[in-house]
Amino acid sequence: MVHNIHEKANRRLNELSLLPKIKENGTIAKILEQNGFTRRDFMKWAGAMTAFMALPASMTPLVARAAELSDRLPVIWLHMAECTGCSESLLRTDAPSIDSLIFDYISLEYHETIMAAAGWQAEENLESAIEKYKGHYVLLVEGGIPTGETENFLTVGPHGTTGKTHAVHASENAAAIFAIGTCSSFGGIQAAKPNPSNAVSLGKVTSKPVINVPGCPPSEKNIVGNVLHFILFGTLPALDVFNRPKWAYGLRIHDLCERRGHFDAGEFVQAFGDEGAKNGYCLYKVGCKGPYTFNNCSRERFNQHTSWPVQAGHGCIGCSEPDFWDTMGPFEEPMGDRLFDTVLGLGADNVSDKIGIGILALAGIGIAAHAAIAAMSKDKE
Ligand code: FSX
Ligand code: SF4
Ligand code: F3S
Numbered sequence: 224m225v226h227n228i229h230e231k232a233n234r235r236l237n238e239l240s241l242l243p244k245i246k247e248n249g250t251i252a253k254i255l256e257q258n259g260f261t262r263r264d265f266m267k268w269a270g271a272m273t274a275f276m277a278l279p280a281s282m283t284p285l286v287a288r289a290a291e292l293s294d295r296l297p298v299i300w301l302h303m304a305e306c307t308g309c310s311e312s313l314l315r316t317d318a319p320s321i322d323s324l325i326f327d328y329i330s331l332e333y334h335e336t337i338m339a340a341a342g343w344q345a346e347e348n349l350e351s352a353i354e355k356y357k358g359h360y361v362l363l364v365e366g367g368i369p370t371g372e373t374e375n376f377l378t379v380g381p382h383g384t385t386g387k388t389h390a391v392h393a394s395e396n397a398a399a400i401f402a403i404g405t406c407s408s409f410g411g412i413q414a415a416k417p418n419p420s421n422a423v424s425l426g427k428v429t430s431k432p433v434i435n436v437p438g439c440p441p442s443e444k445n446i447v448g449n450v451l452h453f454i455l456f457g458t459l460p461a462l463d464v465f466n467r468p469k470w471a472y473g474l475r476i477h478d479l480c481e482r483r484g485h486f487d488a489g490e491f492v493q494a495f496g497d498e499g500a501k502n503g504y505c506l507y508k509v510g511c512k513g514p515y516t517f518n519n520c521s522r523e524r525f526n527q528h529t530s531w532p533v534q535a536g537h538g539c540i541g542c543s544e545p546d547f548w549d550t551m552g553p554f555e556e557p558m559g560d561r562l563f564d565t566v567l568g569l570g571a572d573n574v575s576d577k578i579g580i581g582i583l584a585l586a587g588i589g590i591a592a593h594a595a596i597a598a599m600s601k602d603k604e
Pocket of ligand 3: 538
């Protein structure tokens, strides 16, 4: 098995190395050097990335080579309805990380917020990139897509082309399509009730396979890791029921949370700012949705591994789950209360159908019961 994935990646990288460099933007070594990174830093990063993608450590040199060859694949990044937080997550660090430098190095043919072109020229750039690299480019789409009668909520460029038309057109000839962020993956905030623009996910407007990379925003590592994974293998990764790569979204936030010991011991923050909060207790009772949320934040964190919501003292709000704006709120109240109401028929608040998969509801009951029992035994003490 290990032998097979080595071979597969080797074959793929050999093929890529035969393609011409798309832009004369120097080598990755030069770019890293200019930004104060040594070869050793780069190899350390490649090692971390290999572990991050759940690949065997022996693949580190291949991951480094994939990064070096990442300028052979043209990338088109489209913006739909969103806040641009996904691009910010990746590109707006005050000291550029190796991840963001790799993204600079990638041949980004079109990206509305960072390209110099505007108006006609921008439209022409998109069209010529699609034509020139037909069937070879990687398409990244950020944002939900307004549809139907209301699709004029989003028009792009001087012709007034709708966002939906742009996204569908660019999808048709892409080699791989990534929905970057929860908006593009599941509709996001503009699709929250009452969804005035009738926004939907990218997967709903194109018939092509879409890999979802949700999070509002996703971490820079999840964005770069997914592109790198495609460069390395050229095929779709194993996906979960919501088309999220299992290697990144296979575990719950709760599974690897640093406050998990407190959860198990029944030590909860009861109100923000209390003694429990000062002691770093579990945030479940002030609304943490980590037990229902699949993402790798508790392992990878944000901003070059600096911190993440739970470390900063607020519960996870479930931002990588479908429809979390509608289903995970109120954000500072525990979900378990509502799940008990729902299943026991005690409350009018019927959320089980909105959570998406029944299994989460069942896990929620288990978790709520566990939290209650743990708290009771704590009180006894
Ligand atoms: Fe914003 Fe991206 Fe949230 Fe959406 O991130 S951070 S609203 S997922 O599409 O810009
Ligand atoms: Fe961490 Fe939240 Fe789980 Fe508590 S409930 S252990 S804060 S993920
Ligand atoms: Fe989002 Fe929860 Fe991570 S809110 S950023 S999935 S900790």
